[in-house]
Amino acid sequence: MIISKCLVCRHAEDGIYIRCRKCGGMVLFEYTDLKWAVQRDLPSMWRYWRMLPPTEKRVTLGEGYTPIKKVGGVFVKNETVNPTRSYADRASSTIVSNLDSSSLKYVKDFALSLAYYLKSSNKPAKVYVDPKEADPQELIFLHNLGAEIIFSDALDPSVLNYDNPFVIEGLKTIAFEIVERGPKIDEIYVPAKTGLLALSIIKGLHEASESGMDLGSSYSVVAVRLESDKELPHGIRTVNVDPRDALKSLVDLARVGIRTELLSASAYSMAANSGSGLALLTGSSRIDVRLGGGRFSPIKSKVKRALERRGSATAYEVWEDIGTHSLRGIYKVMRTMEIEGVVKGEYVMRGRRKVKQYRLL
Numbered sequence: 001m002i003i004s005k006c007l008v009c010r011h012a013e014d015g016i017y018i019r020c021r022k023c024g025g026m027v028l029f030e031y032t033d034l035k036w037a038v039q040r041d042l043p044s045m046w047r048y049w050r051m052l053p054p055t056e057k058r059v060t061l062g063e064g065y066t067p068i069k070k071v072g073g074v075f076v077k078n079e080t081v082n083p084t085r086s087y088a089d090r091a092s093s094t095i096v097s098n099l100d101s102s103s104l105k106y107v108k109d110f111a112l113s114l115a116y117y118l119k120s121s122n123k124p125a126k127v128y129v130d131p132k133e134a135d136p137q138e139l140i141f142l143h144n145l146g147a148e149i150i151f152s153d154a155l156d157p158s159v160l161n162y163d164n165p166f167v168i169e170g171l172k173t174i175a176f177e178i179v180e181r182g183p184k185i186d187e188i189y190v191p192a193k194t195g196l197l198a199l200s201i202i203k204g205l206h207e208a209s210e211s212g213m214d215l216g217s218s219y220s221v222v223a224v225r226l227e228s229d230k231e232l233p234h235g236i237r238t239v240n241v242d243p244r245d246a247l248k249s250l251v252d253l254a255r256v257g258i259r260t261e262l263l264s265a266s267a268y269s270m271a272a273n274s275g276s277g278l279a280l281l282t283g284s285s286r287i288d289v290r291l292g293g294g295r296f297s298p299i300k301s302k303v304k305r306a307l308e309r310r311g312s313a314t315a316y317e318v319w320e321d322i323g324t325h326s327l328r329g330i331y332k333v334m335r336t337m338e339i340e341g342v343v344k345g346e347y348v349m350r351g352r353r354k355v356k357q358y359r360l361l
């Protein structure tokens, strides 16, 4: 059973609530009977579905189950391989699986990710944007995804905000993946804007330990920030990084093919200094999809024929099959076709590898 517990006034109530019914504060879900349970053949965050709020319609694009590896001697968890390159996809998956709302407040990375997930369930998003906070490139991507963009900072209570418990439930699966894999580390360095990600990981670690999983070591979560102007809530341990160190790490990571953002590079530079840390790396969402057009372009027709022949195949296999066009071009076209609802991509395990397999809808 789930209890909704308010972080502000501590009011607790049985059942699932998005906000505290007494003070309107942010709530966390507490589980009364949590048991560590992993569905090992599911290569996404939903391998932990038994430790997530129950849902009848799971909306998933293969988010989560991201790799943990060593880069330059430092453990990293690479969240840039998520569908929109951001850990926000985990939150989008739990939100769209559990809530009906398609009106949302613009927050960088989150809004684009959520709009992408809504689109995949055929629900166009309505995004309320405060013009002072908007990333212009992201607004174009949102528009291309078919989202309605409303410039207003006066929000109706029905508009979804990000400090909601389903976001935390999605993001906590990062902690589960770290625990399941069990790297020998002491600290988890987390890029922090609002502290929501760090809070979610702390919750995930706590639940893993409460649910009977032997953590091996007691990980401490450190929120990494570039400036020190605002304290993070909830007593989260915080460090501030000199942007010059972070820039160097940003370039080091780019050299090994990880395109991340400055705040994640700061987490990497902290983990490198500590010698016993893991850095969480995330990317900025970049979803450049142009929808519509009605008629099939020649390349789309070729992809369609290849899938008709093969039943299901990875983008790589389709590329081999077609024999013309670049691999990159095929990837892009198949992703567009997925958003358009022509094909469906599913992550499956092949041996020990997680691959994305497409079929026609």
Ligand SMILES: [Zn+2]
Residues within 6 Å of the ligand: 006, 007, 008, 009, 010, 011, 020, 021, 022, 023, 024, 025
């Ligand atoms: Zn309250």
